[in-house]
Amino acid sequence: MSFRRDILRLIRSNPESALRRLDRELSRTPHAIGLIALKARALTALSQYDDALYLWRDVIALGPMDADAHLQKATCLVELGAPDEALEELERALAIDESVRSQIDDTWVFEALRGRLL
DSSP: OOOHHHHHHHHHHHHHHHHHHHHHHHHHHHTOOOHHHHHHHHHHHHHOHHHHHHHHHHHHHHTTTTTHHHHHHHHHHHHTOOHHHHHHHHHHHHOGGGGGGGHTTSSSHHHHHHHTOO
């Protein structure tokens, strides 16, 4: 199995453990965008939205065409009470990759923005 798949599974089952493992990996390779994105996912799973948002901004700065990063950033913004900014991020994600629409339907972000989304 791949490291990424293992970590994603661990984030769902034990995000604290995933975060510790990611911090160890990031201490060795601090600028690995994939690891930063996984850490942001773990922080989101732990409802640490401010910290996750900070990392999603870094991920987007390094890879602005990452539709999933924009979608994840929108998730944090909704939780932090910024639905207008979240909608802008969702629109960016859709402009980059229309297929993220299927992910939006499966997330609570869509519920939080129902009626305002496209």
